[in-house]
Amino acid sequence: MNPGLAHIDWRAPWLAPCRALGEPLAQQVVTGHCGRAALNVAGTAPVRFVPQADLPPGMAYEQFIHDTGCVPTRDGLHDFFNGLCWMRFPRTKRLLNRLQAAEIQAAGVGPVRGPVRDALTLFDENAALLQAPDALWDALLARDWQRLFVDLRPLWAQARLDLFGHALLEKLVAPYKSITAHVYRAPVPTGLGGDTAGWDAWLEGRLSAAELGTKPFTPLPVLGVPGWWPANEDPAFYTDAAVFRPARVSA
Numbered sequence: 001m002n003p004g005l006a007h008i009d010w011r012a013p014w015l016a017p018c019r020a021l022g023e024p025l026a027q028q029v030v031t032g033h034c035g036r037a038a039l040n041v042a043g044t045a046p047v048r049f050v051p052q053a054d055l056p057p058g059m060a061y062e063q064f065i066h067d068t069g070c071v072p073t074r075d076g077l078h079d080f081f082n083g084l085c086w087m088r089f090p091r092t093k094r095l096l097n098r099l100q101a102a103e104i105q106a107a108g109v110g111p112v113r114g115p116v117r118d119a120l121t122l123f124d125e126n127a128a129l130l131q132a133p134d135a136l137w138d139a140l141l142a143r144d145w146q147r148l149f150v151d152l153r154p155l156w157a158q159a160r161l162d163l164f165g166h167a168l169l170e171k172l173v174a175p176y177k178s179i180t181a182h183v184y185r186a187p188v189p190t191g192l193g194g195d196t197a198g199w200d201a202w203l204e205g206r207l208s209a210a211e212l213g214t215k216p217f218t219p220l221p222v223l224g225v226p227g228w229w230p231a232n233e234d235p236a237f238y239t240d241a242a243v244f245r246p247a248r249v250s251a
Contacts, residue, residue, distance in 0.1 A: 004030075004076065004077065005026045005029050005030050005035075005076075005077060005080060006030045007173055007174070008022075008023075008026055008077075008173055009173075010022070010023040010026075012172065012175075012228075013225075013227055013228050014161075014163055014169070014172055014222065014225075014228060015169070015172075017088075017162045017163075017194075017196065018084050018088060018169075021042075021044075021084060021087060021088065022084050025038045025039065025042060025080075025083075025084070026080065029080070035049075035073065035075050035076075035079070035080055035083070036049040036050065036051065036073045039073070039080075039083040039086075039087070042087060044087045044090075045083065045086040045087045045090060046069075046086070046090045046093075046094060047065065047069050047070060047071045047086055047093075048069065048070045048071070049070070049071050049073040049079075049083055050070040050071065050072060050073065051072065051073070052072045052073065052074045053072075054070065054072055055072040060104050062097055062100035062101055062104060063100075063101055063104050065097050065101075066097055066098065066100070066101035067101075071083070071086065077169075077170045077173055078166060078167060078170045079166075081166035081167075081169040081170055082166040084166070084169075085124075085164060085165075085166050088196055088200070089164065089196070089199070089200045089203065090200065091200045091201060091203070091204040092164075092200050092203040092204050092207070093124075094204075095203075095204050095207055096120055096123060096124055096207070099116070099120055099207075099208075099209050099212070100117060100120050100121075102209070103116050103117045103120070103209070104117075115213045115215070116209045116212055116213045119212040119213060119214075119215050119216075120212055122182055122215075122217065123164070123165070123182070123184070123207075123212065123217075124164075124165065124166070125165045125166065125167040125168070126165035126167055126168045126181060126182045127164040127165045127168075127181070127182050127183070127184055127217070128161055128162065128163050128164060128165065128168065128181035128182065128183045128184070128220060128222070129161070129162045129164055129183070129184055129188050129199060129203070130159065130160070130161050130162075130183050130184075130187065130188060130220075131159060131160040131161075131187065131188035131189070131190060131192070132155070132156075132158065132159035132160070132161075132187065133155050133158050133159070135152055135155060136148060136152055136155050136156070136159055137187055139151075139152060140183065140218060140220065141185070141218055142247060143218075143219070143244075143245065143246055143247040145224065145238045145244040146235075146238060148224075149224050149225075149226065149232065149238050150235050150238060153226050156225065156226040156227070160188070160194055161220075161222075161225060162196075162199065163181060163222070164184075165181065165182070168181055168222075172222070175223060175229070176223075177221070177223055177229075177231075177240070177243055178221065178242070178243045179221065179222055179223060180219050180220065180221050180222065180243075181219070181220045181222050182217035182218070182219065182220075183217060183218050183219070183220045184203075184216060184217060185216040185217060185218055186206060186216070188202065189202065219245075221243050221244060224237070224238060224243075224244065
């Protein structure tokens with residue numbers, strides 16, 4: 001049986017940025033309210049959430065959102081977290097949708113999405129945003145896990161990691177060690193602090209089809225983040241090369 005909204009542990013550190021918004025909405029759904037209705041009543045998203053059946057057969061999901069301002073939404077964790085992201089990052093979600101629609105209009109809908117649509121989908125589903133000291137960024141980009149998580153562990157007190165991808169959040173409802181985020185390779189400016197609206201405006205001003213087509217991501221096994229999982233207090237946690245993979249060496 002797949003976990004549902006009642007299984008969300010809102011005390012989990014990765015949910016801290018969205019707990020104040022998400023926990024009361026989830027509680028409404030758990031106690032019998034319709035998920036779409038709860039998201040719509042909250043009224044903070046620039047779209048309306050409608051039944052999945054409203055999506056006409058053969059029409060691309062992204063095109064429908066662009067044309068109607070409505071998001072086909074099913075019951076369950078995946079679309080609930082998507083709704084939360086629309087509420088927290090409305091400008092970025094709008095931008096991602098516009099870029100998807102532009103790609104569809106230019107190339108149509110075929111069996112292969114193409115690099116830009118692939119990257120847009122990856123961002124939407126699995127991206128994370130990081131605000132951190134340069135030393136942490138250097139170690140992350142080098143995939144030097146020992147330095148990132150052990151040697152520089154105290155520096156994580158100065159970092160903020162926000163999980164944007166709704167599929168990523170869904171997976172973390174039932175955590176397992178290998179869950180890996182695609183961190184957007186641009187550091188969130190420290191001057192923005194923890195202001196989500198500021199992060200949203202910054203992202204909207206940065207992201208473009210051209211940049212996303214280069215796949216500007218780096219992997220981060222999120223349960224390695226200090227304070228996010230009790231087992232990572234032991235440095236041996238990071239020696240699992242099946243999860244904490246070294247950077248590829250160019251031939």
